[in-house]
Amino acid sequence: xxxxxxxxxxxxxxxxxxxxxxxxxxxxxxxxxxxxxxxxxxxxxxxxxxxxxxxxxxxxxxxxxxxxxxxxxxxxxxxxxxxxxxxxxxxxxxxxxxxxxxxxxxxxxxxxxxxxxxxxxxxxxxxxxxxxxxxxxxxxxxxxxxxxxxxxxxxxxxxxxxxxxxxxxxxxxxxxxxxxxxxxxxxxxxxxxxxxxxxxxxxxxxxxxxxxxxxxxxxxxxxxxxxxxxxxxxxxxxxxxxxxxxxxxxxxxxxxxxxxxxxxxxxxxxxxxxxxxxxxxxxxxxxxxxxxxxxxxxxxxxxxxxxxxxxxxxxxxxxxxxxxxxxxxxxxxxxxxxxxxxxxxxxxxxxxxxxxxxxxxxxxxxxxxxxxxxxxxxxxxxxxxxxxxxxxxxxxxxxxxxxxxxxxxxxxxxxxxxxx
Amino acid sequence: xxxxxxxxxxxxxxxxxxxxxxxxxxxxxxxxxxxxxxxxxxxxxxxxxxxxxxxxxxxxxxxxxxxxxxxxxxxxxxxxxxxxxxxxxxxxxxxxxxxxxxxxxxxxxxxxxxxxxxxxxxxxxxxxxxxxxxxxxxxxxxxxx
Numbered sequence: 001x002x003x004x005x006x007x008x009x010x011x012x013x014x015x016x017x018x019x020x021x022x023x024x025x026x027x028x029x030x031x032x033x034x035x036x037x038x039x040x041x042x043x044x045x046x047x048x049x050x051x052x053x054x055x056x057x058x059x060x061x062x063x064x065x066x067x068x069x070x071x072x073x074x075x076x077x078x079x080x081x082x083x084x085x086x087x088x089x090x091x092x093x094x095x096x097x098x099x100x101x102x103x104x105x106x107x108x109x110x111x112x113x114x115x116x117x118x119x120x121x122x123x124x125x126x127x128x129x130x131x132x133x134x135x136x137x138x139x140x141x142x143x144x145x146x147x148x149x150x151x152x153x154x155x156x157x158x159x160x161x162x163x164x165x166x167x168x169x170x171x172x173x174x175x176x177x178x179x180x181x182x183x184x185x186x187x188x189x190x191x192x193x194x195x196x197x198x199x200x201x202x203x204x205x206x207x208x209x210x211x212x213x214x215x216x217x218x219x220x221x222x223x224x225x226x227x228x229x230x231x232x233x234x235x236x237x238x239x240x241x242x243x244x245x246x247x248x249x250x251x252x253x254x255x256x257x258x259x260x261x262x263x264x265x266x267x268x269x270x271x272x273x274x275x276x277x278x279x280x281x282x283x284x285x286x287x288x289x290x291x292x293x294x295x296x297x298x299x300x301x302x303x304x305x306x307x308x309x310x311x312x313x314x315x316x317x318x319x320x321x322x323x324x325x326x327x328x329x330x331x332x333x334x335x336x337x338x339x340x341x342x343x344x345x346x347x348x349x350x351x352x353x354x355x356x357x358x359x360x361x362x363x364x365x366x367x368x369x370x371x372x373x374x375x376x377x378x379x380x381x382x383x384x385x386x387x388x389x390x391x392x393x394x395x396x397x398x399x400x401x402x403x404x405x406x407x408x409x410x411x412x413x414x415x416x417x418x419x420x
Numbered sequence: 421x422x423x424x425x426x427x428x429x430x431x432x433x434x435x436x437x438x439x440x441x442x443x444x445x446x447x448x449x450x451x452x453x454x455x456x457x458x459x460x461x462x463x464x465x466x467x468x469x470x471x472x473x474x475x476x477x478x479x480x481x482x483x484x485x486x487x488x489x490x491x492x493x494x495x496x497x498x499x500x501x502x503x504x505x506x507x508x509x510x511x512x513x514x515x516x517x518x519x520x521x522x523x524x525x526x527x528x529x530x531x532x533x534x535x536x537x538x539x540x541x542x543x544x545x546x547x548x549x550x551x552x553x554x555x556x557x558x559x560x561x562x563x564x565x
Contacts, residue, residue, distance in 0.1 A: 014490070040493045040494050040495060041493070042493045042516065043493060043494060043514065046514055051514070052514065056494075056512065058495070059494075059495040060495055061495075292491060292493055292518070293487065293490045293491040293518070293522065296490040296491070297490050300490070319521060319522070320521075321516060321517045321518045321520065321521040322516075323515070323516070323517065326532075328517055328530075328532075330517070330520075330521045332521070374517060374520060374521065374530075375520065375526075375529070375530055376467075376520070376526035377517075377520055377521045377526075378519075378520060378521055378522050378523035378524055378525070378526050378528070379524065379525070379526040381521060381522055381524065382523075382524025382525070382526075385524070386524070403467070403469045403478075403526060404469055404476075404478060404526075405469040405470065405471035405474055405475075405476075406471070415524070415525075416425075416426070416478065416525075417425075419423065419481050419483060419484065419565070420481060420483040420484065420485060420486070420487070420524065
């Protein structure tokens with residue numbers, strides 16, 4: 001059975017490792033529009049800021065693919081899937097046959113129509129090539145405007161700032177990191193970013209990019225304010241890159257739908273990572289959770305099942321760990337409860353850059369935000385994914401020193417006796 | 421595989437396990453030099469929890485499906501296929517703290533100044549991990565369960 005994978009993000013690595021756990025011999029082929037073997041995608045920020053060099057960005061050691069008998073077709077886009085003939089047609093027109101296929105095409109940046117947005121000087125920040133393009137800016141432009149104060153936008157802002165460029169972040173919401181953070185957490189990080197010299201404009205958006213002889217000169221915001229700049233980074237959001245399944249009969253919603261084994265509605269074709277909808281452990285429904293660990297695990301389970309293991313993927317939880325200039329942060333699960341049915345507890349000490357928020361529903365921990373102090377955050381995520389009843393130690397969860405000693409003996413012993 | 425487990429009923433909280441771990445992972449392998457002259461001093465791979473009279477060690481489980489490996493954005497965390505040991509390559513680590521966020525046992529430690537994490541390596545194939553050997557009351561054991 002020939003295995004084929006479209007995309008070379010971390011879901012593809014998970015898939016290769018999953019396939020090879022079961023099936024040591026069948027050919028595996030990876031097709032990717034990107035010209036690189038798998039790299040740590042979030043590390044593009046470290047690369048741009050100069051903290052690492054390109055050689056450090058590659059995810060698995062040299063020889064990883066050769067040792068596992070994986071053939072790479074890089075720098076060539078897969079154009080379409082012929083479900084009947086079980087072939088993937090490449091951009092060049094060449095067709096490659098598969099036995100089982102994994103679609104792991106990830107996400108693409110959402111770019112809204114903006115007046116003046118066509119032309120040079122407008123960037124996105126999700127690929128190694130994007131980082132290399134932005135690498136051209138230091139020394140050439142004085143200020144960059146980043147549209148979007150989410151994770152990607154802020155990491156782009158930080159990297160460019162580290163390279164000596166002045167940065168203004170324009171965010172539509174009333175706080176940065178609005179999807180994962182609440183106002184308190186957003187405020188601490190915002191204050192820190194402002195301290196180091198990054199300008200942040202909230203509740204506003206870019207109406208127009210002003211050009212002179214084709215080159216970007218400024219942006220004009222919705223309230224009419226004008227910010228001089230030499231380039232713009234668009235980081236509003238990422239959407240599933242699912243164009244390849246159009247017309248194939250593979251069912252989609254926001255992302256590609258999968259069953260419990262990461263298989264799509266077409267037998268033999270699987271999907272994983274930022275393009276796929278998979279179970280969210282807390283919400284009890286399937287959705288796209290475009291984060292690294294879920295992509296790896298979905299890829300791994302897709303791979304195991306492509307090789308015939310019949311192992312269902314349990315599901316994941318949205319979580320992120322990000323540090324901003326010495327302030328570590330973690331957000332997990334439902335950090336902004338949608339209604340009154342949740343118990344929310346917080347400790348907020350803005351002067352010490354400390355914040356801890358715990359969200360509980362039905363005596364289960366369903367969300368947390370930690371700012372400034374994140375050690376042993378994993379004990380909380382373990383309680384969350386393990387659906388542990390926390391009723392008898394709810395008060396303890398707010399303590400920054402929370403650990404197994406804070407739990408009753410029966411709860412503690414049960415968790416510590418397990419092996420994952 | 422054999423793993424390190426704690427018995428809280430018999431732990432006396434002496435923290436000799438931590439000291440043995442630091443010495444085992446020091447340059448000199450000498451307790452006084454390791455503590456007094458080596459900088460940065462190695463970080464113990466286990467976490468000793470204490471609360472009143474209750475005390476016990478929590479050790480890396482070297483999980484069969486390690487979440488720390490799945491979350492690592494740098495490829496620094498790897499499960500050794502032969503030994504089962506979950507190893508951490510500090511050179512590749514970028515200090516993103518994702519493993520700290522996800523390890524359900526809370527046994528991956530942050531070294532904020534170095535922007536690296538540190539974890540148990542099961543003493544790299546030592547017959548008996550140093551922490552287990554050093555425990556005076558067999559409150560941590562190394563066994564197959």
